[in-house]
Amino acid sequence: MIVSDEVSRREGWTNEVFQDLQVKAELGRYRIRGFSTFQRIAHFDDIIFIPRYISGKGVELRPADVSTETVLGTRYAKNAISISTPVYITGMSYGALSRSAKTALAKGAAKVGTATCTGDGGMLTEERKYSTTMIYQVNASRYGVTPQDMISGDAVEVVVGQGAKPATGGLLMGQKVSAIIAKKRELPPGIDQRSPTRHPDWLGPDDLGIFIEMLREVTDWRVPVQVKIPACRVKDDVKLAAKAGADGIVIDGMQAGTGASSEVVLDHSGIPTLPGIVLAREALEELGLLKKVYLVASGGIRNGIDAAKAIALGADAVAIGQAAIIALNCNRELPGITDFVREVGVPAGYCTKCHTGKCPVGITTQDPRLEKRLAIDEAAVRVASLLSSMTLEMKLITCALGKRNVHDLTVDDLSALNVEASMMAKVPMVGSGGTLLKSAGKGK
Amino acid sequence: MTKRLAGNVPKALSAPVSQGYSIDARKLTTRLLNASIKSGVSKGRHITILNPDARHNLAVGIVKRCSLSFAGSVGYYCCAFCDGISATIEGNSGWGLGDNLMSGSIVIRQDAGASVGASMRGGQILVWGNAGARAGISMKGGTLVIAGNSGFLTGFMMQRGRIIVMGGVGDAAGDSMYEGIVYVGGEIGSLGVDAKTESATRSEEVELRAFLKALKFRDDILPRRFKKIVSAKRLYQYDSLEPLERERLVI
Numbered sequence A: 001m002i003v004s005d006e007v008s009r010r011e012g013w014t015n016e017v018f019q020d021l022q023v024k025a026e027l028g029r030y031r032i033r034g035f036s037t038f039q040r041i042a043h044f045d046d047i048i049f050i051p052r053y054i055s056g057k058g059v060e061l062r063p064a065d066v067s068t069e070t071v072l073g074t075r076y077a078k079n080a081i082s083i084s085t086p087v088y089i090t091g092m093s094y095g096a097l098s099r100s101a102k103t104a105l106a107k108g109a110a111k112v113g114t115a116t117c118t119g120d121g122g123m124l125t126e127e128r129k130y131s132t133t134m135i136y137q138v139n140a141s142r143y144g145v146t147p148q149d150m151i152s153g154d155a156v157e158v159v160v161g162q163g164a165k166p167a168t169g170g171l172l173m174g175q176k177v178s179a180i181i182a183k184k185r186e187l188p189p190g191i192d193q194r195s196p197t198r199h200p201d202w203l204g205p206d207d208l209g210i211f212i213e214m215l216r217e218v219t220d221w222r223v224p225v226q227v228k229i230p231a232c233r234v235k236d237d238v239k240l241a242a243k244a245g246a247d248g249i250v251i252d253g254m255q256a257g258t259g260a261s262s263e264v265v266l267d268h269s270g271i272p273t274l275p276g277i278v279l280a281r282e283a284l285e286e287l288g289l290l291k292k293v294y295l296v297a298s299g300g301i302r303n304g305i306d307a308a309k310a311i312a313l314g315a316d317a318v319a320i321g322q323a324a325i326i327a328l329n330c331n332r333e334l335p336g337i338t339d340f341v342r343e344v345g346v347p348a349g350y351c352t353k354c355h356t357g358k359c360p361v362g363i364t365t366q367d368p369r370l371e372k373r374l375a376i377d378e379a380a381v382r383v384a385s386l387l388s389s390m391t392l393e394m395k396l397i398t399c400a401l402g403k404r405n406v407h408d409l410t411v412d413d414l415s416a417l418n419v420e421a422s423m424m425a426k427v428p429m430v431g432s433g434g435t436l437l438k439s440a441g442k443g444k
Numbered sequence B: 001m002t003k004r005l006a007g008n009v010p011k012a013l014s015a016p017v018s019q020g021y022s023i024d025a026r027k028l029t030t031r032l033l034n035a036s037i038k039s040g041v042s043k044g045r046h047i048t049i050l051n052p053d054a055r056h057n058l059a060v061g062i063v064k065r066c067s068l069s070f071a072g073s074v075g076y077y078c079c080a081f082c083d084g085i086s087a088t089i090e091g092n093s094g095w096g097l098g099d100n101l102m103s104g105s106i107v108i109r110q111d112a113g114a115s116v117g118a119s120m121r122g123g124q125i126l127v128w129g130n131a132g133a134r135a136g137i138s139m140k141g142g143t144l145v146i147a148g149n150s151g152f153l154t155g156f157m158m159q160r161g162r163i164i165v166m167g168g169v170g171d172a173a174g175d176s177m178y179e180g181i182v183y184v185g186g187e188i189g190s191l192g193v194d195a196k197t198e199s200a201t202r203s204e205e206v207e208l209r210a211f212l213k214a215l216k217f218r219d220d221i222l223p224r225r226f227k228k229i230v231s232a233k234r235l236y237q238y239d240s241l242e243p244l245e246r247e248r249l250v251i
């Protein structure tokens, strides 16, 4: 087909835009979907590690020589979290995910000695049973929250918001609010559930300080309390949370995943993970609390190299969500079992239909027939393998940089491939020897 | 402000309690005080906390049947995240009294600050004075009784349970509630989004009166009629599937 110049030159008015307008002309509301933003934003691929040769120490290291042991929460807690790798599995709700998916994640994480996190739907007994380290989330909705579950946790996370959808609460569409989920969340079955944005019992930083102390008293100052913040006004929020007494901060960038969100906030609010980490690190540095308050980075971390870059930028650990979901089988056609095109209208590899509850591979569904497609123990092995692969990738790059501990990676090991990433990550642009910013290249 | 309602305050439900004793809060840090309360209640003894001086975070995370009283005012989050507690507070409280209460009973003789009974899942909270903003916010079960007035956003995003306000409620009452009922004896400032009023049925009135009388509310101070705020349920569904998604989801 010959396409005229006028038609091919339509920057900003693509087929997707036409389709989007046509859907909305029929729908009469904003669109909702799962997964994460698909905006083209500077990300980990835009920065690279720069090993040293003659200028380096010249030691020959093997990945096995590299330590990835990670200890989080030494500020106030009696029992800090100790995990074998700085990669753990982030909070995802039972409700957004099936029971089998949550169980597989817990089993998988335990196999490699790392942590899992509950989510905005309460704790599952399986989750506690199989997790060796379980972070207990306290969300604004407080669905399924019990003091007993909280006390059983190895850390508590106060969720201020999510990077995928800052300043909006969770969404769980009616198709997923099954009788069991409704009971767990104390909601009418089948309704489109919208979680509140703000916590019911604290609003500002001073209240947060008292609230954190309350959680410590509930858990007898045993476990770390971390605060999860969507990357928006990072410096202000991180400073306020650290001053409020958090042991750790989780900074969740805009590339984070979700089971359901309006596209508006998914694509057009919050800031990317790269500057999120850097600003959080700077905020802690300015308070003199760097390394005293730990920093976890999340939002679009796909592999060990992304994780290593996040650590070099200043994180002490990273949390993965979407990557672990993909290890469970997300977007994978299972011959003889799934038929993505028929079931969700798109081929495997293009699915973002988590919000519909019809996940063909049994991860983001509450339909028992679909959930059966996820074999828990096999899925747990895949999750464990992914975590091991990521850890090995981190070790490899760390020894390539001549270091023995992944936590010794610093911003000085990084450069940016383009100006945008150089400005956001505050690392020098390759070949230029500097950035356009004064503060670039500051070590950890 | 409503006039303080005279009433015979019911004794907190009695747990199996042996001989009681008191702890002077002024002599202890919050940590030591809470540790002493937790160890005291594990021995099944009634504890009176003297001089609580509006301190925050007292008696939190107690998951055992026990009996406590506070001889004064308490700060934020008193008796938060408890299961099975019976507590009486002689003075006022700060925010979040009885936050996330699972079961048990809390009686406060004077006013409660904002977010009393926030996200409570069971049990009973009785406020003999007034309540601040967001009383019963995100409430998931149990009963919250307020003898005086209740402030802005009473029952915001309430999911289950019931709130009984003998006086009036402020603006945006019952905003975005899913289920549950807010009974109001006095004036309603305004209704929140997706809330509507209904009149209580005869049998509900009878049941309410019997319940309140059992709490020792005198007949002459009970409101003549209760208005009832419930969800209009217009936010229950917002047609979450797009036309193409509906067509394709053929399973």
Ligand code: SF4
Binding pocket: A034, A035, A325, A329, A330, A331, A332, A351, A352, A353, A354, A355, A358, A359, A360, A361, A362, A363, A364
């Ligand atoms: S395969 Fe399942 S988990 Fe993956 S995007 Fe589709 S619905 Fe979501």
